[in-house]
Structures are given as structure tokens and as C-alpha cells.
Amino acid sequence: MNVKQNLEEINQNIHKSLESAENDTQPCVIAVTKYVTIERAKEAYDAGIRNFGENRLEGFQAKRAALPEDAVMHFIGTLQSRKVKEVIDQIDYLHALDRKSLAKEINKRASHVVNCFVQVNVSGEASKHGIPLNEVNEFIDMLSQYENIRIVGLMTMAPLTEDEALIRDVFKQLREKRNEIHKLNLDYAPCTELSMGMSNDYEIATEEGATYVRIGTKLVGKEE
Ligand SMILES: *Cc1c(COP(=O)(O)O)cnc(C)c1O
Numbered sequence: 001m002n003v004k005q006n007l008e009e010i011n012q013n014i015h016k017s018l019e020s021a022e023n024d025t026q027p028c029v030i031a032v033t034k035y036v037t038i039e040r041a042k043e044a045y046d047a048g049i050r051n052f053g054e055n056r057l058e059g060f061q062a063k064r065a066a067l068p069e070d071a072v073m074h075f076i077g078t079l080q081s082r083k084v085k086e087v088i089d090q091i092d093y094l095h096a097l098d099r100k101s102l103a104k105e106i107n108k109r110a111s112h113v114v115n116c117f118v119q120v121n122v123s124g125e126a127s128k129h130g131i132p133l134n135e136v137n138e139f140i141d142m143l144s145q146y147e148n149i150r151i152v153g154l155m156t157m158a159p160l161t162e163d164e165a166l167i168r169d170v171f172k173q174l175r176e177k178r179n180e181i182h183k184l185n186l187d188y189a190p191c192t193e194l195s196m197g198m199s200n201d202y203e204i205a206t207e208e209g210a211t212y213v214r215i216g217t218k219l220v221g222k223e224e
Contacts, residue, residue, distance in 0.1 A: 003031075003040070004047040006219050014206050014213075021207040027197070030074050032216030034059055038066045040220050045071060053095070053214050057083050064090050076155075076214055078129055081105045088114060095119065095155045095195050095214075098129050100142060107146035114148055117155035117195050120177065122170045125159060136177055140189055151186075153193025153211065154178045158201050167201050171208035 010029060018024055032053040033041040041052060041063050050070060054060035055077025064073050075087070076095040084105045089112070097103060097116040106114055118139060121130030131139045136154070143149055156174045158167040174196055181191040197205025197213035205213055216222065 001221075002047075003044045003049070003220055006221075007044075007047050007049065010202070010215060010219060013203055017203045017206040021209075023207075023209045025206075025209050025211055027202075027206055027210040027213045029219070030076075030212055030214045031219050032076065032198075032214050033063055033220055034077075035216055035222040036220045037223065038062060040223075041067060044220050049219075051212075053216075057087055060087065061090065074212075074214075085109045093117065093152070096129065097149070097151075098131060100139075103143055103146050103149055107148045110148040112148070113150050115150050115152045117153050117193065118151055119155045120174060122156050122173050123159045123166075128157065130156065133173060133177060136181070140181060140186070140191075144186070144188055147188075149188065151181075151189035151191055153191055153195060154181070155195035157198070158196070158205075164204060168204050168208060171196050171201075171205050171210070175209045 028051055030051040030053040031044045031049045034055050045067055051072045052063055053074040053076040054063055060075055072092045074093045074095055075091045078096055081101055088106055088110045093115045095117045096119040098119040119130040120136055121128045122133050154174055158170045178191055178194050193211045194209055195212040197210045199215050199218035202213040202215055
């Protein structure tokens, strides 16, 4: 399937999800290009996609260099603190702010305010990155000292399971936490966005109010 057809199908599914949902927030689709070539990423650009996600430094820099200027680049993986210096000024949105040491390094190295999502480990699985749900307030409070960090929203990854109710519950808890932080009216943490949903669960995420879905396999595919 070409990217354009995949995108049409995804947009139709998003549309259907919103018809049955209580919210009418249209999520922005980020094409996760970590499994595919530069050519495939360019095909996504030509299909009209302007938001791209990569989880590794090399892939991120290769796509950033190859895509036109107006591509909005999302870093969605764990960023090593020692790599921050090299890449921070190329990142439009960082989806995985998950520790103080990273925040400190970004603050020191960035030449502008960086849009960040705090990654939250809602499900509490030991294997997952992210701030536990019950420590998010404290973490965001701590970030107020870093003038180059702006918390645009929260991000999570749902557990790998067939249990839709469980996935939905994870997304709902993230939305409620987003609402709670947003209501604090913090200048440095407007916290309006929700980055949640991937190939297998973007429809549930859409129903639960995602503002960004991150789709790899079902949009651009996966090349081994
Ligand atoms: C790989 C990845 C995705 C996309 O995964 P697919 O299942 O291929 O859609 C989304 N978010 C993050 C953080 C990822 O690492």
C-alpha cells in the first residue's frame, strides 16, 4: 500500500472514532519513520504529511536533513543526556521528557524554548519509561526552574495487550492528568496536548481525546 492510501484509511478511521466519541478533537497524525527509508519518508511528505517522528538520533538527523524545512520533527524516543547538545536545536517536539537530568541538560544546551511532553508511565509496568502517574505533579513543579523547557502536554505508551478496556483506561487516566495540570495555569506548562496512540490503538486514543497520534507500521510500514 502506498502512504497516501494508508493515510486515507487512517483518516477515515479517525473520523469514525470521533463520531462515536464524546469529544471532537481531531488528532494530528505523526508519521513514525523509524522503520523506513528516507525515500519512504519523502513519500509521506508528498502525501501531505508534515509531522514526522523518530526515536533514535541517527534516524532523526537523517530524516531532518532529507525532509523539507517545513517538516515538523518529533523526537519520540529516549534521548541520552550526552546527545542533547548535538540534536536539541533540530527538535520541534520532544515526546519523552522523563527525568530531571535530561531537563537540566536541555535547559543548558538549547538556544530556544523547547516544546516537551512529559512521558508518563500510566500502567506502572517496570519495563516502561516515564514518570509514574502519581509523581507527575511533583515532576512538573520541579521543571519550573528551567526557562528553556515548555511542557506542551503529556505522552504515554499503552501496554501491549488485546485488552481494549485496559488500553482505554490508560488513555483516560492520561487525559485526566493532562486536564488537572492544564487547570493549574502554569506559564511554562500550558499542558494542552495528549500524545497517545500508535498503529494498534490510535482509534481508542482518538476516542479518548488524543491531540497527537504516532503511527508507524500502519502508515509508512515497517522494513526489516
Ligand atoms: C515506534 C513507535 C511508535 C509507532 O509504532 P507503530 O506501532 O509502528 O505505529 C509510536 N511511538 C513510539 C514512542 C514509538 O517508539
